[in-house]
Amino acid sequence: MNEFALIQQYFKHAALATSNDSASSVVLGIGDDAALIQPPSGQQLVITSDTLVAGRHFPQDTPAHAIGWKAAAVNLSDIAAMGARPFAVLMAISLPEVDPDWLAQFSRGFFDCCAPLQVQLIGGDTTKSAVLSITVTALGWVEQDRAIRRDGARPGDLVVVSNTLGDAVYALHHPGSELQERLDYPQPRNLLGMALQGYASSMLDVSDGLAQDLGHILAASQVGAQLHLENLPLSSTLQQLPRQQAWQLALTGGDDYELCFTLSPEHFDAFCQQFAGQFQVQVIGQIIQGSGLTLQYQQQPYEMNLQGYQHFD
Ligand code: ADP
Ligand code: MG
Numbered sequence: 001m002n003e004f005a006l007i008q009q010y011f012k013h014a015a016l017a018t019s020n021d022s023a024s025s026v027v028l029g030i031g032d033d034a035a036l037i038q039p040p041s042g043q044q045l046v047i048t049s050d051t052l053v054a055g056r057h058f059p060q061d062t063p064a065h066a067i068g069w070k071a072a073a074v075n076l077s078d079i080a081a082m083g084a085r086p087f088a089v090l091m092a093i094s095l096p097e098v099d100p101d102w103l104a105q106f107s108r109g110f111f112d113c114c115a116p117l118q119v120q121l122i123g124g125d126t127t128k129s130a131v132l133s134i135t136v137t138a139l140g141w142v143e144q145d146r147a148i149r150r151d152g153a154r155p156g157d158l159v160v161v162s163n164t165l166g167d168a169v170y171a172l173h174h175p176g177s178e179l180q181e182r183l184d185y186p187q188p189r190n191l192l193g194m195a196l197q198g199y200a201s202s203m204l205d206v207s208d209g210l211a212q213d214l215g216h217i218l219a220a221s222q223v224g225a226q227l228h229l230e231n232l233p234l235s236s237t238l239q240q241l242p243r244q245q246a247w248q249l250a251l252t253g254g255d256d257y258e259l260c261f262t263l264s265p266e267h268f269d270a271f272c273q274q275f276a277g278q279f280q281v282q283v284i285g286q287i288i289q290g291s292g293l294t295l296q297y298q299q300q301p302y303e304m305n306l307q308g309y310q311h312f313d
Contacts, residue, residue: 001100052135072138082140091110119138142197153202164250166256168255199267202262203259224294
């Protein structure tokens with residue numbers, strides 16, 4: 001199968017099957033030299049790009065469907081973290097070989113992640129290389145000046161996270177455990193991200209561990225934070241572990257793709273009223289003056305090693 005047939009069969013054909021032209025700003029998608037976008041008036045374009053390399057970002061034996069899903073999900077998660085609405089993605093893929101079964105599963109996983117959000121694949125590149133590598137670029141729209149950045153946290157704001165933390169890294173170290181889905185199928189929190197527009201003062205998605213990622217908000221906003229360990233949201237599996245071990249996973253484990261955000265107590269109350277029960281969110285601490293992260297357990301200071309994931313260590 002040549003490159004054009006491959007694109008046609010696995011990416012263009014499937015893209016058309018799941019696209020929703022009426023709701024989109026895509027004038028021209030796959031097939032020309034480049035895609036064509038009509039920006040909605042008053043909106044700012046949000047763009048992000050993330051690469052997944054086999055053996056580095058996912059174990060070599062990860063099912064193709066999960067790899068496709070994750071390649072889309074990690075990028076849509078970054079759009080969520082800006083409070084923006086995703087509408088399109090591009091995919092540059094380097095393949096060691098053309099394996100029709102693998103490609104069919106991979107593209108299905110990719111579109112299974114994109115379709116519920118009406119996100120279209122509008123272009124990309126396909127090449128051969130020794131190592132499987134996938135770079136996805138995601139595009140979203142956000143109303144002018146409404147993007148939720150990392151530099152808006154203020155003393156007195158609450159620190160909040162979605163769902164549970166530490167599950168993906170637990171699954172990485174316990175292959176086949178009941179948390180495997182949390183590693184293979186991260187859920188981009190786009191509905192929550194959009195709902196937080198007008199409420200959150202800062203936000204990011206947790207990809208390298210909460211402590212390290214929250215550190216980015218603190219540095220950008222020039223503030224500190226105090227976290228209450230007993231409030232960290234843990235899955236039932238992590239609740240079975242010795243508590244210090246569970247906290248370690250929740251604070252330093254990567255690949256969660258949950259949202260961490262800050263907002264004033266008043267905004268938190270208003271948000272909870274407007275979206276009652278729609279999202280699982282947990283207050284874990286507050287923003288304070290100063291810098292850095294301090295931990296407390298039952299109101300007492302608590303020391304822990306908080307090294308997160310570093311690519312170049
Ligand atoms: P060019 O030679 O101009 O780079 P290509 O042959 O690489 O064109 O791609 C042809 C069309 O297919 C383009 O519209 C490109 O965006 C699209 N395309 C190529 N690879 C992918 C892919 N993996 N996913 C989605 N679209 C792709
Ligand atoms: Mg090309």
